[in-house]
Amino acid sequence: MILTLTLNPSLDRTIEVESLTRGAVIRAATAHLDPGGKGVNVSRALLANGVASCAVIPYGGDEGRRLVELLFTEGLDMITVPVAGSTRSNVTIAEPDGTVTKINEPGTALSPAELDAVADAVLKAAHSADWVVASGSLPPGVPTDVYAQLCARFAAAGILVAVDTSGPALSAAIAAAPALVKPNREELTEATGRPIASVGDAVEAALSLRERGARAVLASLGPDGAILLTGEGHPRGWYGYAPVPEPRSTVGAGDAMLAGLLAGGGPAAGGAALAEALAWATAAVGLPGSRMPLAADIRRDQVQVRELRLQDAHEPHLAQPLRSGG
Template sequence: MIITVTMNTAVDKAYVIEELKKGQVMRVKKCTNTPGGKGLNVARVIKCCGEESLATGFLGGHTGACIKDMLDAQQVQNDFSYTSSETRACINILESDGTSTELLEPGEPLGQEDVAGFISKFGKIIERCNVVTISGSVPEGVEIDIYEKLIGMAKARNKKVILDTSGMLLKEGIKAGPTMIKPNRDEIEALLGIRINGRDEVIEGAKKIQKMGIDLVAVSLGGDGALVVTKDAVFHGKPPKITTINTVGSGDSMVAAFAVGFERGYDITEMLRYAVAVSAANTLTMTTGNFQMEDMERIYREVAVERL
């Protein structure tokens, strides 16, 4: 079992239009509603991979009830803490030339009793899992060290933990030594207070972070796949050339695949190959946090993994 934590859930609305024009009334060709927040994307992809997951975090109001209904319809297991604060909505505007513009609501404030209730629930449900993923932002009212606390609770029970966040949440969270983090180049720069130019400097930055007490640092490289830095080695996994449809959720798909790799006991090269293939397959569908098994299997056979 893999537990996915999404503290700032959302209804993700994908609007397909011809071209975004500022100050004009735009006609949407197609709208897709998806239960969103990075951890819910992770949970759906884990299900696509054929593994069991349990989604948790906060839900509230009419939007939260809608998300619960959609997750149940998708047969994604869930056990949330419910609040009086309305869950947010986020919009992704997809233009015909492939441009993606995201509008992300912050999430309504939560009270201390809400946070305390979730921490209590988390302490109980993690007994049922082997792997925990913690993804994304938190609503106002949640302390910035919340992920450090959750990681500490999970590690005390010998669970593997993947942390995928940014800013102060990442800076505080890594103090607890998660098993893995998945930063991009911008997040490495912010965490270390440096400027990065080129792959070699990305690797050096990831090595510095790995030495902070993290087993694996996986750096997403977009169409170039991903790097994984361990204590002893650096690996690069590169997918074949594909024509993408929607890249939103590909990073979450990578997190899901790494979580599945931990659950199944894959070695690092097999885990990286699988994660790159699942992430790339996600870009071939319009639905965020989803992939077709035949796409993943085809891409998997063509992923090149190199030890640098």
């Protein structure tokens, strides 16, 4: 079973438009309201593909109650923790060429007592979990080392932890030696201070995260695919890519990627798990809003994965330039 923790869940409204023009009155082609938050999306993707998962979610206000209603309708197994503040709402505007504009609210602060209640809920449920996924932004006022603290507590209990966050929270978590971190290209750049213009740059940045404590790194590179680094001592690496003929929304694609990797056996499964991760992520990009892909949406035949020769500076895939999109 895979347990997910989302400290800053959301209601996600996605509006599809023909084009986005500032200051204009724009008619929406379609609109979708979905449960949101990175851990929530991981659990939704796993549920959609028959993989056991449970989501721990703090919620509050009318938006929070609506979030819980939507997840209940989907049949998601969850542990809800009521809080005094109101759950945030996010808006995504998607254009036909795949361009996505996101407006995310900061979320509501959690009191120390509320944060303790959430942590207790996670710890009580974690005894039956193979993985705990701690992901997403932190609400205002929550200590940046909260994921690091959870990593230390779960590791002591022999539970594998995957972390998907950014900024100081990611840096703090890396030092706590999580089993897996999943940055995107921008988060890699932020965490390492290195410009990333090629697959080789991304690999070097990911290797530096391993040197700082992360045991495995899954780095999503947007339209350029993803890399996976694993192994103790001498790392192994894989690079993978899959085309998306008709991109509709990138919202939740990274969460689908993480869910696919864990469903595919986790970092220990190497290239096979990366292939599954890419198949789930590209399927999500082809869906509207933050819908998670069903088994029928996933096309594994389009995925290309190969192992990288990390010590070979002339490895052709390491020299492959990345496009401007992250």
